[in-house]
Amino acid sequence: MDYKETLLMPKTEFPMRGNLPNKEPELQKAWEEDNLYQQVQERTKGRPLFVLHDGPPYANGDIHMGHALNKVLKDFIVKYKSMAGYHAPYVPGWDTHGLPIETALAKKKVDRKKMTTAEFRRLCAEYALEQIDNQRAQFKQLGVRGDWDNPYITLNKEYEAAQIEVFGEMAKKGYIYKGLKPVYWSPSSESALAEAEIEYQDKRSPSIYVAFDVKDGGELLSGDEKFVIWTTTPWTLPANLAIALHPNLDYVVVNVNDKKYIIGEELLEKVATKLEWADYTITKKFKGIEADRLVAKHPFYDRDSLIIVGDHVTTEDGTGLVHTAPGHGEDDFIVGQKYDLDVLCPVDYKGVFTDEAPGFEGVFYDKANKMVTDLLEEKGALLSLDFITHSYPHDWRTKQPVIYRATPQWFASIKDFREEILEEIGNVEWLPKWGETRLYNMVRDRGDWVISRQRVWGVPIPVFYAEDQTPIITDETIAHVVKLFREHGSNIWFEWDTKDLLPEGFTSEHSPNGIFTKETDIMDVWFDSGSSHQGVLEDHPELRRPADLYLEGSDQYRGWFNSSISTAVAVTGKAPYKAVLSHGFTLDGQGRKMSKSIGNVIVPAKIMKQYGADILRLWVASVDYQADVRVSDDIIRQTTEGYRKIRNTFRFLLGNLADFDPEVNKVEDQHLDELDRYMLVKLQQLISRVLNAYDNYDFSTVFNLIHQFCSQELSSFYLDYAKDILYIEQENSQRRRAIQTVYYENIVTIVKLITPILTHTAEEVWSYIPNQTEKYVQLTDMPKAREIEQSEGLLEKWDHFVNVRDDILKALEEARADKVIGKSLEAKILLFGKEDQTKKLLSEIERLDQLFIVSKVELLDQANDQLKDYEYVQVHVEKYDQERCERCWVVSETVGQHESHPDLCARCADIVETYY
Numbered sequence: 001m002d003y004k005e006t007l008l009m010p011k012t013e014f015p016m017r018g019n020l021p022n023k024e025p026e027l028q029k030a031w032e033e034d035n036l037y038q039q040v041q042e043r044t045k046g047r048p049l050f051v052l053h054d055g056p057p058y059a060n061g062d063i064h065m066g067h068a069l070n071k072v073l074k075d076f077i078v079k080y081k082s083m084a085g086y087h088a089p090y091v092p093g094w095d096t097h098g099l100p101i102e103t104a105l106a107k108k109k110v111d112r113k114k115m116t117t118a119e120f121r122r123l124c125a126e127y128a129l130e131q132i133d134n135q136r137a138q139f140k141q142l143g144v145r146g147d148w149d150n151p152y153i154t155l156n157k158e159y160e161a162a163q164i165e166v167f168g169e170m171a172k173k174g175y176i177y178k179g180l181k182p183v184y185w186s187p188s189s190e191s192a193l194a195e196a197e198i199e200y201q202d203k204r205s206p207s208i209y210v211a212f213d214v215k216d217g218g219e220l221l222s223g224d225e226k227f228v229i230w231t232t233t234p235w236t237l238p239a240n241l242a243i244a245l246h247p248n249l250d251y252v253v254v255n256v257n258d259k260k261y262i263i264g265e266e267l268l269e270k271v272a273t274k275l276e277w278a279d280y281t282i283t284k285k286f287k288g289i290e291a292d293r294l295v296a297k298h299p300f301y302d303r304d305s306l307i308i309v310g311d312h313v314t315t316e317d318g319t320g321l322v323h324t325a326p327g328h329g330e331d332d333f334i335v336g337q338k339y340d341l342d343v344l345c346p347v348d349y350k351g352v353f354t355d356e357a358p359g360f361e362g363v364f365y366d367k368a369n370k371m372v373t374d375l376l377e378e379k380g381a382l383l384s385l386d387f388i389t390h391s392y393p394h395d396w397r398t399k400q401p402v403i404y405r406a407t408p409q410w411f412a413s414i415k416d417f418r419e420e421i422l423e424e425i426g427n428v429e430w431l432p433k434w435g436e437t438r439l440y441n442m443v444r445d446r447g448d449w450v451i452s453r454q455r456v457w458g459v460p461i462p463v464f465y466a467e468d469q470t471p472i473i474t475d476e477t478i479a480h481v482v483k484l485f486r487e488h489g490s491n492i493w494f495e496w497d498t499k500d501l502l503p504e505g506f507t508s509e510h511s512p513n514g515i516f517t518k519e520t521d522i523m524d525v526w527f528d529s530g531s532s533h534q535g536v537l538e539d540h541p542e543l544r545r546p547a548d549l550y551l552e553g554s555d556q557y558r559g560w561f562n563s564s565i566s567t568a569v570a571v572t573g574k575a576p577y578k579a580v581l582s583h584g585f586t587l588d589g590q591g592r593k594m595s596k597s598i599g600n601v602i603v604p605a606k607i608m609k610q611y612g613a614d615i616l617r618l619w620v621a622s623v624d625y626q627a628d629v630r631v632s633d634d635i636i637r638q639t640t641e642g643y644r645k646i647r648n649t650f651r652f653l654l655g656n657l658a659d660f661d662p663e664v665n666k667v668e669d670q671h672l673d674e675l676d677r678y679m680l681v682k683l684q685q686l687i688s689r690v691l692n693a694y695d696n697y698d699f700s701t702v703f704n705l706i707h708q709f710c711s712q713e714l715s716s717f718y719l720d721y722a723k724d725i726l727y728i729e730q731e732n733s734q735r736r737r738a739i740q741t742v743y744y745e746n747i748v749t750i751v752k753l754i755t756p757i758l759t760h761t762a763e764e765v766w767s768y769i770p771n772q773t774e775k776y777v778q779l780t781d782m783p784k785a786r787e788i789e790q791s792e793g794l795l796e797k798w799d800h801f802v803n804v805r806d807d808i809l810k811a812l813e814e815a816r817a818d819k820v821i822g823k824s825l826e827a828k829i830l831l832f833g834k835e836d837q838t839k840k841l842l843s844e845i846e847r848l849d850q851l852f853i854v855s856k857v858e859l860l861d862q863a864n865d866q867l868k869d870y871e872y873v874q875v876h877v878e879k880y881d882q883e884r885c886e887r888c889w890v891v892s893e894t895v896g897q898h899e900s901h902p903d904l905c906a907r908c909a910d911i912v913e914t915y916y
Contacts (some may be wrong), residue, residue, distance in 0.1 A: 010655025020612020264320015
């Protein structure tokens with residue numbers, strides 16, 4: 001007889017290799033055909049609502065690792081919530097307006113100047129929609145479940161109409177105004193920028209000290225002195241109208257080589273060193289306020305430079321005297337208003353000087369730096385020229401330097417409702433907690449929000465102008481524009497005549513002839529996405545405002561988190577979110593930012609093609625995503641090892657459930673052995689800990705708990721021990737069916753727990769588990785920890801046994817290394833418990849040989865010199881000198897005793913004789 005045929009070896013068609021890149025698309029196709037998203041929504045309808053509001057990615061280009069990290073994290077949460085008692089719809093969105101799309105079309109050789117604005121905007125919309133289709137396909141490949149057929153898109157007419165409603169409500173409350181102020185201006189984008197669109201990079205700039213001759217020193221000065229200023233922007237000197245001193249600081253007149261210079265006293269030593277003044281004397285000292293409204297001469301124009309005072313002047317750098325150009329600086333502008341200074345801005349939208357700067361007309365501002373310093377030297381006003389590298393604001397899209405430039409802009413007056421925003425920030429749950437401080441400080445220090453942009457691809461600012469240029473924003477005009485946009489989209493603003501955009505018969509006292517014009521600026525794209533609480537949360541029938549959660553990258557504290565709470569508080573008085581969760585950036589394996597020039601860019605498409613989406617998803621679950629995260633080929637390969645352990649555990653469980661029908665073969669808890677009940681108790685602990693980790697968005701803990709349970713509690717212990725029973729005993733033996741019962745509950749439970757993370761693999765495993773009524777595991781609920789009937793001290797007893805077993809495994813490994821034994825079943829072990837607890841444990845447990853996977857265990861009453869010392873026990877391992885059973889491979893003195901089956905041990909001989 002071939003005894004192998006009598007063994008009940010594992011049988012399953014579930015493959016060892018995942019083959020994920022080929023299998024996942026098939027699963028995704030099935031989900032789509034079965035409309036799985038809608039099935040989930042139908043199943044959970046009526047449950048408490050959980051809304052994770054999707055921050056819209058920009059519709060341009062393939063998705064990158066940051067996109068993948070973000071969307072997969074959201075998918076973890078939505079899938080978990082829908083399996084944990086909630087109704088959790090997920091409506092994905094896209095941000096579709098703004099400069100990058102205009103730039104992309106320019107790169108495609110689209111000549112904007114040869115078409116109307118409306119025609120160009122139509123091309124922008126077509127391009128954006130193409131990008132959405134591309135990105136949507138890639139997000140689906142990640143296994144992200146959502147209402148992909150009905151996303152929200154900021155260029156949709158319904159969304160644009162809702163955005164106009166937000167603008168109108170803010171205008172109605174007096175929060176919208178037009179003013180001439182210096183704002184961040186990007187010559188490379190030819191547009192104003194909001195603070196959220198600024199990033200800081202190092203820039204090399206000239207550092208100059210300049211002398212302004214005193215023109216009118218009043219009674220304070222004799223008139224032959226020079227005010228000394230320091231600046232790193234020589235190009236702004238053509239716009240200089242004043243010099244600012246701090247009213248309470250001390251200033252001194254310093255005599256150097258028969259020339260008199262005025263410097264802030266605190267900075268004198270520093271300036272003297274810089275200007276190489278070997279010998280100087282102080283001839284006079286005064287407070288800044290004493291010099292108020294004295295007059296200096298502009299160094300190269302026939303123009304006065306007024307001496308003014310302001311609290312913004314510091315002694316951190318420079319001279320304590322600040323060159324003031326109200327058209328090129330916020331502080332300069334504010335203090336200039338107090339002195340009725342002009343807002344001179346001789347630089348146009350391209351960053352080129354106008355004829356208001358004689359001698360520099362047509363010159364790009366940055367190139368004017370050298371011209372200005374040369375002219376200063378020629379005039380004898382340049383005291384020092386050096387170069388410094390410093391942090392300087394740049395356009396975060398074009399990566400080019402920005403300037404401050406005074407232009408007429410539309411603003412949202414943050415100061416009018418700043419305190420309400422700050423109060424609402426305190427009512428939001430911030431994860432991590434530092435996010436609250438970060439946004440609070442940003443809002444606290446924020447100036448008014450410049451919301452106008454001098455571009456064409458965006459939502460127009462819905463303002464009309466009367467004949468005398470009075471802006472018209474009324475309830476009637478806003479309501480009418482909302483109605484028109486909802487019906488036709490915003491392109492009509494650029495296609496229709498102004499009169500056709502106004503309500504029929506509209507009149508204004510400011511337009512006696514009935515002539516009106518319209519604003520040509522568009523809104524800041526952050527106003528677009530920041531209005532989603534109205535256009536999506538409020539207007540979507542399945543969602544609600546406030547959302548339960550916003551989840552985006554940490555850069556969105558200055559972006560979407562900021563603009564959303566600003567517009568929401570302005571309109572509703574409340575934050576649009578109950579909680580905000582942020583994640584870090586994706587870096588390469590060495591912690592560097594990914595860059596094409598370095599060649600360290602890793603893209604999701606490559607990972608999915610080589611390894612599969614579930615490996616990428618498992619990587620997301622394995623990292624501390626609230627900080628910056630690293631990804632590399634080596635890190636992904638390490639992730640596959642974790643995946644393989646979980647998959648192999650599933651395969652082993654499935655293989656040993658091939659002949660198990662839970663309806664027929666399940667063994668009730670009270671009939672299970674102690675060890676089986678212990679394993680079920682450990683499983684319930686796993687459930688509680690994993691669900692708690694999910695509730696806290698702690699996905700690395702979810703992964704680590706499940707991976708550890710599969711590796712240690714199951715594979716290294718229970719599964720290993722149980723082989724001897726599952727393979728050897730007769731099919732329907734109570735002991736075998738009991739273990740299968742535990743196996744079955746384990747696989748059903750773990751598959752459900754891992755579903756939000758390993759979505760594809762979980763569904764694949766689910767299709768192999770017998771007796772499941774739902775086609776997809778996503779249509780089931782998370783397991784709940786249940787009470788397991790257990791004797792007193794069960795957990796402590798078997799936890800201690802596991803520790804003792806570790807000692808035995810070490811002893812066996814050392815014996816194997818010393819060539820005493822080969823396989824562990826060749827071993828006989830002599831065992832002495834060092835403590836009473838261990839002695840009692842070992843004496844109570846039956847079949848220690850089976851639990852230790854050896855052939856013989858002999859318990860000793862006392863220690864001897866043969867024994868080797870370990871933590872809980874003393875052990876001696878020797879080769880058991882008996883025959884090996886050809887069926888179970890156990891070495892036993894009973895081999896050869898059965899007449900019909902002399903090659904078998906007594907146990908196997910009985911089984912074969914009875915059942916075969």
